[in-house]
Amino acid sequence: MTGLQDRLTPAQVEEFGRELDEIRQRIVADLGAEDVDYIHNIIKTQRGLEILGRGLLFAGFFPPAWIAGVGALSLSKILDNMEIGHNVMHGQYDWTRDPALSSQKFEWDNVAPAENWRHSHNYIHHTYTNILDKDRDIGYGILRIDPAQKWHPYYLGNPVYATLLAILFEWGVMLHDLEVERVVKGERSFEENKPVLAKIWRKASRQIGKDYLLFPLLTGPMAPLTLLGNATANLTRNLWAFAIIFCGHFPADVESFTEEETEQETRGQWYLRQILGSANITGGKLFHIMSGNLSHQIEHHLFPDIPARRYPQIAGEVRAICEKYGLPYNTGPLHKQLFSVAKKIVKLALPGSAPAAPSPAPTTLKREKAVAA
Amino acid sequence: MTALVPRRARKLASLAEALLTPHGMDRYLELIDPMLVRREIRGSVTEARRQTADTVTLTIRPSRAWRGFTAGQYVRVTVDIDGVRRTRCYSPACSQHNQDGSLELTIKADPNGLVSRHLFRTAARGTVIGLSQPDGGFTMPSPRPERILLVSGGSGITPVLSMLRTLVDERHQGPISFLHYANTADDVLYRRELADLQRRHPGLDVVFGYTASSSESSSDSSSGSSSKNEGTDVHGFFTREHLTEAAPWYRDAQTFLCGPKPLMDSVRALFGTEGLSEQLHTEEFTPPALTFDSPETAEGNVRFAHSGKEVANSGKPLLEQAEDAGLSPEHGCRMGICFSCTKVKTSGCVRNAKSGELSDEENEEIQLCISVPVGDVEINA
Numbered sequence: 001m002t003g004l005q006d007r008l009t010p011a012q013v014e015e016f017g018r019e020l021d022e023i024r025q026r027i028v029a030d031l032g033a034e035d036v037d038y039i040h041n042i043i044k045t046q047r048g049l050e051i052l053g054r055g056l057l058f059a060g061f062f063p064p065a066w067i068a069g070v071g072a073l074s075l076s077k078i079l080d081n082m083e084i085g086h087n088v089m090h091g092q093y094d095w096t097r098d099p100a101l102s103s104q105k106f107e108w109d110n111v112a113p114a115e116n117w118r119h120s121h122n123y124i125h126h127t128y129t130n131i132l133d134k135d136r137d138i139g140y141g142i143l144r145i146d147p148a149q150k151w152h153p154y155y156l157g158n159p160v161y162a163t164l165l166a167i168l169f170e171w172g173v174m175l176h177d178l179e180v181e182r183v184v185k186g187e188r189s190f191e192e193n194k195p196v197l198a199k200i201w202r203k204a205s206r207q208i209g210k211d212y213l214l215f216p217l218l219t220g221p222m223a224p225l226t227l228l229g230n231a232t233a234n235l236t237r238n239l240w241a242f243a244i245i246f247c248g249h250f251p252a253d254v255e256s257f258t259e260e261e262t263e264q265e266t267r268g269q270w271y272l273r274q275i276l277g278s279a280n281i282t283g284g285k286l287f288h289i290m291s292g293n294l295s296h297q298i299e300h301h302l303f304p305d306i307p308a309r310r311y312p313q314i315a316g317e318v319r320a321i322c323e324k325y326g327l328p329y330n331t332g333p334l335h336k337q338l339f340s341v342a343k344k345i346v347k348l349a350l351p352g353s354a355p356a357a358p359s360p361a362p363t364t365l366k367r368e369k370a371v372a373a
Numbered sequence: 374m375t376a377l378v379p380r381r382a383r384k385l386a387s388l389a390e391a392l393l394t395p396h397g398m399d400r401y402l403e404l405i406d407p408m409l410v411r412r413e414i415r416g417s418v419t420e421a422r423r424q425t426a427d428t429v430t431l432t433i434r435p436s437r438a439w440r441g442f443t444a445g446q447y448v449r450v451t452v453d454i455d456g457v458r459r460t461r462c463y464s465p466a467c468s469q470h471n472q473d474g475s476l477e478l479t480i481k482a483d484p485n486g487l488v489s490r491h492l493f494r495t496a497a498r499g500t501v502i503g504l505s506q507p508d509g510g511f512t513m514p515s516p517r518p519e520r521i522l523l524v525s526g527g528s529g530i531t532p533v534l535s536m537l538r539t540l541v542d543e544r545h546q547g548p549i550s551f552l553h554y555a556n557t558a559d560d561v562l563y564r565r566e567l568a569d570l571q572r573r574h575p576g577l578d579v580v581f582g583y584t585a586s587s588s589e590s591s592s593d594s595s596s597g598s599s600s601k602n603e604g605t606d607v608h609g610f611f612t613r614e615h616l617t618e619a620a621p622w623y624r625d626a627q628t629f630l631c632g633p634k635p636l637m638d639s640v641r642a643l644f645g646t647e648g649l650s651e652q653l654h655t656e657e658f659t660p661p662a663l664t665f666d667s668p669e670t671a672e673g674n675v676r677f678a679h680s681g682k683e684v685a686n687s688g689k690p691l692l693e694q695a696e697d698a699g700l701s702p703e704h705g706c707r708m709g710i711c712f713s714c715t716k717v718k719t720s721g722c723v724r725n726a727k728s729g730e731l732s733d734e735e736n737e738e739i740q741l742c743i744s745v746p747v748g749d750v751e752i753n754a
Contacts, residue, residue, distance in 0.1 A: 028728070036456035044404055051401070091712035094738060097458040100400065102738060103712045107395035123713050206394045214392055267708075305712065 007272060008325060016325050017268025023317055024303055027310050035307045036096055042083050042289070050076035050109075053233065054215060060225040070229045074236035075290075080109040081241060082292025083308065089118055092307045110170050111207045113199040116177035126304050130249060130256045130277030137249065138256065140165065140172060141181040144348040146256045151351040158349035169238035174200055240290075243338055244281070248297035251279045251340040253330055274301035275322060279330035280315070281337050288312055298329065386411065407501045414438045414504040416450075416476065421496045424479070424562055428528065429493045430466075433476040435504055442476075442507035444469045444539040445532045445629065445656065450478070451503025454491050460503075460735065461488040464511075464631075464656070466531040466563070468538035476504075479562060481528035511629070511656035513539075518627040519547035522620045524611075524640060526554040526584075526632025530562050532656055533629050541574045549574070550620035554582040554611065554636060580619040582607045611639045624649060631656040673748035678719060680754070690726060692741035695754060702741060702754045709743040716741055721750030 008016060053073030059065040085108030087093070093101035100106075103122075107114045120136065128134035132148050139145040143162055144155040165172045177196055182188040211230040216223035255276040262273060281287075281295040288295050293308035296315055300308065322329040332340075389398050402409035408417050416433035423429050442448065447464040467477035482493035492502075513521070513536055521540065523533040530553055537551055555561045558581070567579045586608045607615045616623050630640050630653060637655060644653040671688030677700060684698045692714050695702050704714035709727050715738050722733035723744040731747060732739070741754070 025728075031456065033453075033456040036453070043400075047396075047401055047404055091715070094712065094715070096453075096456055097734070097737060098453070104715050104738060109395060119713065203395075206391070210392055210394055214388070218392075305709075 007276075007327065012325060013266065013268035013272060015268075016321065017266065017271050019321050020271050020302060020318075021267070023314050024306065027303070027306050027314065031095060031307065035309065036093070036098075036101075038309050039084070039088075039093060039101065039307070042079060046076050046079040046084060049073070049079070057215070057226045057229045058219050058222070060219065060222045060229055066225060066229055070232045070236070073230065073233035074240075077109050077233055077237040078240055078290055081237060082244070082294065083289055084108070084292075085110065085114075086292050086294070087308045089114055090122060091305045094305075107203075109207070110173070111200075111204040112170060112174035112177065113203040116196050116199055117173065120177050120179075122304070126301070128262075129274055129301060130254070131259055131262055131273075132256055134259060136176070136179065140176055141179075143345065145250050145344065147348065148256055148258075149348075151348075155349055158345050162345045166239055166242040167235065169242045170234065174204065243334070244291045244294050246341045247281050247334065247337040248278060248294055250344060251330060251332070251337045252344060253328065254279050271302055272327070274298070275318075275327055275329070277301070279332075279337060282331055282333050285312075287334075298331075408434075408436050410436055410438070412438060414506065416502050416504045418496055418498055418500040418502070419475065421498060421500070423493075425560055427482045427493070428479055428562060429482070429496055430477065430479045430562075431492070431496055433478060433502070433504075435474065435476055439474070439476075439504065440506060441474070442469055443512045444535040445511040445513065446507040446509040447511075447532070447656075448476070448478075448507050449503075449505035450488070450492075451505075452488060452491055454487060458503075459488045459491075461486075462508075462735075464509075464532035464535065465507075466534045466538075468535065468542045470539060470542040479528060479531050509656070511631070511654060513627070513629065517543070517545060517547075520620075520622050520626035521545070521547065521549045522552065522623050522626045522628040523550070524552045524628060524630045524632070524636075526636040527560075528562065529632035529636075529656075532631050534563060534566075536629060537570065537577070541570055541577070545574075545576065548576050548578070548620075548622065548626075550578045550580065550623075550626075552580045552582065552615065552619040554584055554632065556585040557583055558606075578619065580605050580607060580615070582609070582611065582615055584608075584610055611636055611643075613643060616643070627652050627654065629654045629656075671746070673721070673746065673750065675746050676749075676751040677754045678751055686746045686748075686750070688745065690742055691723070691739070691744045691746060691750070691752060694746070695741060695752075700754065704742060707742045709740055712740060714741040715739065717753040718744075719751045719753050722747040723750060 007013075049072045053069045053071070053076055056065045056069030056072060060069060085106065088101055088106045089103050089108070091103035094103050103118065125135055125137045130138065132138060132146065139149060142165065144151065144158055149155075177200070178193050179188050183190060183193065211234065212227055215230060216227040219226040257273060257277070262269075265273070275298055278297040278301045280298050281291065283291075283295055288311075293311045294300060296308070296311035299311035299315055299318055302318065303311075303314075319329045386398065393401055397412070399410040399412050402411065408415055413436070415436045416439075417436075418431050419434050420432040421429055442465060445464065447462040449460050450463050451458055451460045453459070463478045463480060465476045466479050467475070471477075480489050480492045480496075483489045496502075511532055517540065521536075523537055525533045533551070537549065540549055551567065553561070553567075558564075561581055571577050571579050583606060605618060607618055620626060624647070628640075628644070628649075630637060637657070641650070641653065641655070644650050671686045673686045674683050675686050675691065675694050675698075676683045677695060677698065680700055682698045682700060684694060687694055687697065689697070692702060692704055692707065702714055702716065707714075718734075718737050718739045720735055722731055723739055724731050724747050726743040726745050739752075741752070
């Protein structure tokens with residue numbers, strides 16, 4: 001394993017960062033009505049699918065209607081959470097100054113309250129991407145997903161936990177914000193969790209209220225079928241979101257980092273870490289939209305606040321820059337990436353796959369210190 | 374039975390909100406028709422006419438949440454230009470007693486005005502704009518003062534015309550004088566309406582001031598007007614003579630003033646020297662000139678409205694200034710990525726430390742960690 005700082009010389013890192021900044025500035029300058037029209041179309045499609053799905057479930061006694069209804073509702077929830085919610089809450093559309101597209105005001109069709117999620121995702125995960133003990137998305141506090149995580153007999157259940165997390169993903173995301181593992185370790189007080197819990201309580205009861213109470217009741221005698229339909233749509237979204245997100249950071253060859261490697265990181269080095277710590281998924285246009293363009297996880301991590309529809313446009317350039325500097329650009333079809341993640345989850349359940357040799361001391365840092373001295 | 378209907382409608386609405394959580398009913402209704410929204414206020418343009426070469430007058434039907442306004446107040450008008458939502462304040466020019474609940478806005482295309490130029494160019498029947506509930510304390514007291522003098526310049530006519538139309542609708546008994554300044558006779562907004570009002574309301578006196586012609590020729594009663602019913606015209610910039618010409622009784626009146634800064638300043642000065650400031654009510658209609666600092670020099674004060682703290686601008690990003698002031702706003706990356714520190718800037722101008730872009734929008738969301746104040750700034754934090 002090569003240390004993060006050894007990849008490039010400081011001059012190279014700076015030049016590399018400058019090239020990426022240039023892409024960013026170019027896209028930001030080009031943002032306009034086209035981006036707004038795009039997201040409005042996606043929103044319109046999502047709301048249409050939602051109404052269609054809910055409507056079809058009123059005829060849920062007719063199996064094709066039930067299946068089509070669940071399908072439409074699943075697609076609605078996936079679009080809402082991924083291409084709309086995740087991206088809007090990243091501030092990708094804050095420049096429009098439209099309150100309906102504001103990162104601070106948007107709420108998604110998910111039990112995890114937007115505000116809690118924004119903290120754990122936008123701040124913790126995107127700032128400390130793949131830094132062990134800092135990025136709480138590494139294994140979500142319950143899985144061993146990186147060889148550098150110390151093995152414990154608890155991790156024998158790794159594949160079981162991963163399966164449960166996939167099935168209950170929205171609940172996992174919701175509970176993630178409580179940072180239970182840090183409360184257990186005594187790093188976080190229960191008091192700090194009170195406002196987080198209050199938001200969870202309010203949001204989750206509204207979500208449960210509509211999906212598992214009001215809509216089923218409205219369909220009268222078909223209430224159980226409607227409830228089952230809504231639960232299936234939530235499950236479909238959970239499995240899909242889990243698959244896409246786990247392929248973003250956990251396929252083989254995606255790197256993780258230590259805190260000391262990333263001390264005094266420059267902007268170029270931060271970009272570098274985002275590239276080494278993320279992986280893309282190849283696919284068609286529709287696939288990219290349904291993944292919330294997280295199939296371009298690398299581009300997303302470089303520019304989390306640029307509208308996601310722009311990622312496919314710049315992917316070629318980013319890849320060319322990676323090649324120029326001899327950096328990996330991890331990408332592959334969904335099945336390949338997913339298999340790679342599954343293999344890792346199973347492999348890391350066992351103690352055998354101990355961490356690779358400790359990474360060498362960050363030499364770039366030393367060089368910089370020497371220069372400064 | 375009829376009393377039950379609104380209650381039942383409210384119940385249905387709250388059920389719909391529960392079913393349509395988290396986005397809420399408006400986000401679905403607007404996809405059918407943007408005017409169907411229940412909480413937000415929007416306005417649909419029913420008529421757009423261009424009275425002068427650089428203005429557009431819009432008749433607007435507000436959506437159901439609109440609760441009416443008081444003459445002299447303003448509304449925030451919102452339009453999307455190149456994908457970015459822009460908000461500006463405009464005072465309706467119509468009577469507050471308009472029977473059909475419609476609103477009338479007159480917008481002058483300012484050569485540097487993004488929103489006014491956009492509306493001037495594009496507004497047409499069917500255009501939908503965003504509106505707010507009305508705001509502002511530039512209103513006439515109730516009961517009305519007996520004598521009322523309304524002074525305006527250019528497109529500053531709108532709030533005082535609204536007052537005039539309201540008074541006419543109320544069949545105001547006392548004398549009303551309407552002194553309005555424009556460059557030339559061709560630039561006078563609402564000339565026909567004013568002539569008509571004067572015919573209908575005997576107590577009203579309308580006087581036009583033309584600033585493009587010299588003040589030496591002072592008052593003369595014919596130029597630029599063909600109608601016999603129109604009042605006297607005066608020339609040049611505001612003077613005491615204009616005032617005595619328009620409203621000899623101005624010392625015993627309540628005066629309402631709106632117009633460009635030079636007009637406001639000279640009227641204020643005159644009323645000040647005569648000890649009449651208490652009887653003068655004003656509305657700023659052009660924003661104060663903004664001075665942009667170079668990055669090294671910091672001017673003005675930063676006010677954190679939520680906590681009531683005010684500090685001298687140190688030139689550092691707002692997040693740091695807030696922390697220096699002992700506040701702890703929510704934040705994350707401190708490098709403009711995570712948007713955890715986004716807060717509403719209620720007034721003032723900031724520079725984006727990333728892009729160098731200056732922004733002086735009112736009620737705009739900014740990222741504290743990368744926003745540097747330029748002059749006085751107020752943040753809702």
